[in-house]
Amino acid sequence: MNLKPLQIGELQIQYPIIQGGMGVGISRSHLAGAVSANGGLGIISTAQIGYDEPDFEKDQEAANLKAVGKHIRVAKEISQGKPVGVNIMVATKDYPAYVRAAVEAGVDAIISGAGLPVKLPEYVGDSGCKIAPIVSSEKAARLMLRGWEKKYQRTADFIVIEGPKAGGHLGFSADNVEKITSEEYDGEIGKIISTVREYEERFSRKIPVIVAGGIFDHEDICHAISLGADGVQIASRFVATEECDADERYKQAYIQAKKEDVEIVMSPVGMPGRALRNAFVKLIEKKPLPVSRCYHCLEKCNPAKVPYCITKALINAVRGDIENGLIFVGDNVGRITKMTNVHDLMMELVQGKQAIPSHH
Ligand SMILES: Cc1cc2nc3c(=O)[nH]c(=O)nc-3n(C[C@H](O)[C@H](O)[C@H](O)COP(=O)(O)O)c2cc1C
Numbered sequence: 001m002n003l004k005p006l007q008i009g010e011l012q013i014q015y016p017i018i019q020g021g022m023g024v025g026i027s028r029s030h031l032a033g034a035v036s037a038n039g040g041l042g043i044i045s046t047a048q049i050g051y052d053e054p055d056f057e058k059d060q061e062a063a064n065l066k067a068v069g070k071h072i073r074v075a076k077e078i079s080q081g082k083p084v085g086v087n088i089m090v091a092t093k094d095y096p097a098y099v100r101a102a103v104e105a106g107v108d109a110i111i112s113g114a115g116l117p118v119k120l121p122e123y124v125g126d127s128g129c130k131i132a133p134i135v136s137s138e139k140a141a142r143l144m145l146r147g148w149e150k151k152y153q154r155t156a157d158f159i160v161i162e163g164p165k166a167g168g169h170l171g172f173s174a175d176n177v178e179k180i181t182s183e184e185y186d187g188e189i190g191k192i193i194s195t196v197r198e199y200e201e202r203f204s205r206k207i208p209v210i211v212a213g214g215i216f217d218h219e220d221i222c223h224a225i226s227l228g229a230d231g232v233q234i235a236s237r238f239v240a241t242e243e244c245d246a247d248e249r250y251k252q253a254y255i256q257a258k259k260e261d262v263e264i265v266m267s268p269v270g271m272p273g274r275a276l277r278n279a280f281v282k283l284i285e286k287k288p289l290p291v292s293r294c295y296h297c298l299e300k301c302n303p304a305k306v307p308y309c310i311t312k313a314l315i316n317a318v319r320g321d322i323e324n325g326l327i328f329v330g331d332n333v334g335r336i337t338k339m340t341n342v343h344d345l346m347m348e349l350v351q352g353k354q355a356i357p358s359h360h
Pocket of ligand 1: 019020021022023024026045047087089112113114134162165166167168169212213214215233234235236237327328329330331332
């Protein structure tokens with residue numbers, strides 16, 4: 001199947017593939033810039049993005065906000081001006097400040113999940129920055145679209161539907177996430193798309209729908225498009241690329257992981273997450289790890305009550321401390337078996353099996 005470009009307002013993305021934002025530090029300027037340079041839409045995750053900045057220990061928020069601007073600029077240099085987006089979790093402490101920092105740096109699009117970005121239109125104002133909520137159910141889609149219409153007389157520029165096979169935090173109960181079948185979820189995707197179509201009519205404009213979670217190859221992309229989607233968001237597959245911003249050991253953990261190494265864990269964010277069952281996960285299942293230092297990363301987190309500090313666990317992971325870190329993965333991580341680069345991966349996704357790698 002020939003994939004059509006993704007049109008988001010005046011932004012044109014050559015291939016309808018968005019690289020999902022991955023915190024902490026997994027998708028920053030190098031990965032996102034490379035994806036955009038190769039015809040997709042690269043997404044930087046702002047979650048603790050400044051973790052390796054010299055002033056992070058002193059004032060993590062100031063370091064993060066500075067790093068947001070820096071990474072957007074670097075990504076746009078790499079992409080040679082092609083659109084680049086950010087992913088900002090609604091649960092982030094001082095969420096509006098991150099939105100403003102991204103808009104100021106000239107980001108082209110903001111995708112927000114881990115909560116409903118009810119006030120996002122207000123924070124981006126009339127900057128022209130494209131905005132998209134991440135939803136996992138028809139109910140959430142309707143709530144978002146109705147809320148934005150009522151309060152701001154506007155609608156989403158695009159919408160991301162994230163299913164139960166995604167990596168990182170999941171918009172489902174821990175029970176449901178493992179029970180829902182692909183067929184059932186395809187039905188939900190259909191319902192969400194119908195809801196979005198109502199809003200397209202009301203606003204006389206196209207609202208592209210992007211499907212995420214467990215998309216592995218060209219065939220999966222075609223399947224999402226056959227359901228009525230305009231594009232896909234893929235995250236896990238981009239980890240085992242040369243350009244991914246994580247430590248080499250993190251990428252190797254993905255390559256080595258088998259299907260049975262994946263587990264649903266509870267996160268201080270208050271949502272279940274999908275991660276590798278490593279020494280860290282086994283430890284927190286037995287007893288909570290006291291939080292020795294709070295990074296004030298989440299709007300709602302009580303360090304005295306949570307089973308572990310998610311910022312510390314994710315920073316350990318991105319730095320390559322594979323046993324003491326929390327390694328978020330998508331359900332299909334077991335199918336990733338080799339290292340590649342963004343160009344070859346994009347070509348494989350776009351063309352299917354006949355893709356001929358340029359090098360390696
Ligand atoms: C390591 C990792 C970190 C992630 N971090 C975030 C994040 O910070 N914010 C977010 O909205 N989604 C996050 N996600 C979800 C992805 O953006 C994406 O929607 C999802 O993983 C898609 O499924 P796939 O990995 O099967 O392609 C993360 C996923 C992974 C694997």
